[in-house]
Amino acid sequence: MSGTPAGSLVDAYDLVIFDLDGVIYLIDRPIAGAVEAVARLHAERKPLAYATNNASRRPAEVAELLVGMGVNARPDEVLTSSVAAAAALAERLPAGAAVLVVGAEALRAEVRAVGLVPVERADQSPDAVVQGYGPQVGWTDLAEASVAIRAGALWVATNTDRTLPSPRGPLPGNGSLVAALRTALNRDPDLVVGKPEPALFGTAARQAGAERPLAVGDRLDTDIEGAARAGMDSLLVLTGVSSAADLLIAPPSTRPTYVAHDLRGLFDADSVVRLGVGPTPAEDQAGPVVIEADGWRLSLDGQKAELSGAGRSLHALRLLCAAAWSGHPVLRVRPGSEAAGTALGELGLTS
Structure with a gap:
């Protein structure tokens, strides 16, 4: 199965459930691309909801805050802990x-x-x-x-x-x-009551009558694990708390379905990858283990890992996750090409 969704990711789902802090905004400032992403969902008549663990604002206050940032939100779309x-x-x-x-x-x-x-x-x-x-x-x-x-x-x-x-x-x-x-x-x-408990996700889905919702969050231990407990696919965006390094050591219960740098991944197939698919290291291979995909080559030799080749940084991350999640440590990755150095820098994985 390809690591890149065919067409627009959001087309495969009938509801998008957003976390707020780290996804739509940071404290009181919208994250780049968030306003445009929500506007596009509204334009395409895609149902959406906001499910937040933040208990410091009421739903009407959250909606007012979002509107002030340029996000067209209603109080009934907001679910708070x-x-x-x-x-x-x-x-x-x-x-x-x-x-x-x-x-x-x-x-x-x-x-x-x-x-x-x-x-x-x-x-x-x-x-x-x-x-x-x-x-x-x-x-x-x-x-x-x-x-x-x-x-x-x-x-x-x-x-x-x-x-x-x-x-x-x-x-x-x-x-x-x-x-x-x-x-x-x-x-x-x-x-x-808040995430990672599944109640907020389940309530959002019931209110929208959704059968195939997608949860979008920035935290593996709350948003992503909560989505998994609710039986939902999830998208991790790297705009908040959890990083690419966190993803490499994530236990199965907190592994997202997809990862993207930001909310552009909802619409642009080149800005998102599906995890848990594609090549994995061969367990019976003698000497250094080598896996290749999407223009990248990852060589694993004990505690040493080297990334070479060229391609999109998210595809490199997918390859690194495939190795890490199959038991090969890849936290310290050496770049074997100029493009690899650039990709590792974008992912915050430079040593």
């Missing part, structure tokens, strides 16, 4: 129950919207603690949550993302704050 967490609490608690909220005002608003009462202190006898990302969350918030959970409150986390993307590189995410409580309490949350 704060909405999912509030819905999960409403299923488990009686109306009017107190919930200690650790996170942004958006999370408090969603808790309030489902008929529960947000509180801030453990001495207010909360029935549950819900924990989501908020830039102002501090030690006092975590201390109150710790006391409440030890007293028997249900502990729900909106997500466990260790980091969140930013123009300065990855920053601590909600998962880092959850880890602080996990260490203090010596236990895990009772429930995690």
Whole structure:
């Protein structure tokens, strides 16, 4: 099977589910090509949704943010982990129950919207603690949550993302704050609702009536694993947290169906490749193992790997993944041609 989709990738799917941070924007700036990609999907009447672990904004606020960036988005297209967490609490608690909220005002608003009462202190006898990302969350918030959970409150986390993307590189995410409580309490949350749990993906597909959705994300450990758990194909874009180097060491549960540098891969067959297909190293080959495809030649000799030839960098990445995923270490790859050096540089794989 070819490593390049025939025609436009998006034509094979009836719904595109986007992550936001690292895919559509970084904090408050659109990623190059994202506005154009969404506009083209709308022009082609392709259904789309946004599923985000970020619990610091309500769907209407997310849609407003996107519109301000030039992305035509509606609140009903946005699914957030704060909405999912509030819905999960409403299923488990009686109306009017107190919930200690650790996170942004958006999370408090969603808790309030489902008929529960947000509180801030453990001495207010909360029935549950819900924990989501908020830039102002501090030690006092975590201390109150710790006391409440030890007293028997249900502990729900909106997500466990260790980091969140930013123009300065990855920053601590909600998962880092959850880890602080996990260490203090010596236990895990009772429930995690965000990706990689499949709930957000499943809800998006049901709302759209989609039978063949495609999930697009920048994180292997949340977006891609969540899509796999939901039984969906996925596209990893290299515009956010996960890198080509991360892809080479990805376990089977976090391996995407496709990879592209950015959202151009949805439409341009030359800007995306399918992974897990094509040549693999011959296990019974004596001496250095050599695999070739798409103009590239990869030579593997123990801990040494050399890439030579010429072609597109994504095709080189597909070849490297084929080797790495079959048990051959390729994290340190030596360029054997000028084109190989350029491709490895584009992929961030230069030593």
